[in-house]
Amino acid sequence: MLSVRGLVAGYGRTQVLRGVDLDVAAGEIVAVLGSNGVGKTTLNKTLSGVVRAQAGEILFDGARIDALAPPAIVAAGLIHVPExxxxxxxxxxxxxxxxxxxxxxxxxxxxxxxxxxxxxxxxxxxxxxxxxxxxxxxxxxxxxxxxxxxxPKLLILDEPSLGLSPLLVEEMFALIARLNADGLSILLVEQNVMQSLAVAARAHVLENGRFVLSGAGEDLARNPDLEKAYLGM
Structure with missing residues (x-):
């Protein structure tokens, strides 16, 4: 559904994403995790055409979209729910x-x-x-x-749990799982680590514009390096 290779993007001369590779298959949830300022929102904006890629390629449903304007990307079925x-x-x-x-x-x-x-x-x-x-x-x-x-063929959710009470966070992740169970592919970009890993088939941890950990959601949840990568310790 989505294939990203060598993606470099940023603002002016400032590079935020430094060679990101990412895949989302039809019908799966893929989580991108990371703290504030590591490039998560820049990734979303680049995928949806708001920020232009400086290098690399983005393929969606078999066609390149990295040179398309946002309305054309929406028309293709990639829809971004912003932070x-x-x-x-x-x-x-x-x-x-x-x-x-x-x-x-x-x-x-x-x-x-x-x-x-x-x-x-x-x-x-x-x-x-x-x-x-x-x-x-x-x-x-x-x-x-x-x-x-x-x-949408693929829905990008940017920090859907941000600012919600713990009870509403639980409800929100249950709704995300339900949307996926109905066949919707989801790229879930979040700071909420454990609940994201509980619903994601695969996940990546973004740090300083690069993925530093990747794997199945349940495997990453048990990975002792997760806290180190996520907190930068």
């Missing part, structure tokens, strides 16, 4: 969701809206409510639901 939710606070829940199908999935908007409401029943209850009045957990549901409206 911080980025909802439109003065618009209603339904209006926010409908914007998710602006570039892709418009023909099936009504059916996809019902699908989102089945996944997130609380959004159905608040469908006419201004998005900015939702709780943090509900706003995260809305952001993910907006991504689902675009009929």
């Amino acid at each position: 911080g939710r980025r909802i439109f606070p003065d618009m209603s829940v339904v209006e926010n969701l409908e914007l998710g199908s602006y570039r892709r999935g418009k023909a099936d908007r009504a059916a996809n809206l019902e699908k989102v409401f089945q996944i997130f029943p609380r959004l159905r209850e608040r469908r006419r409510q201004a998005a900015g009045t939702l709780s943090g957990g509900e706003q995260q549901m809305l952001a993910i639901g907006r991504g689902v409206m675009g009929e």
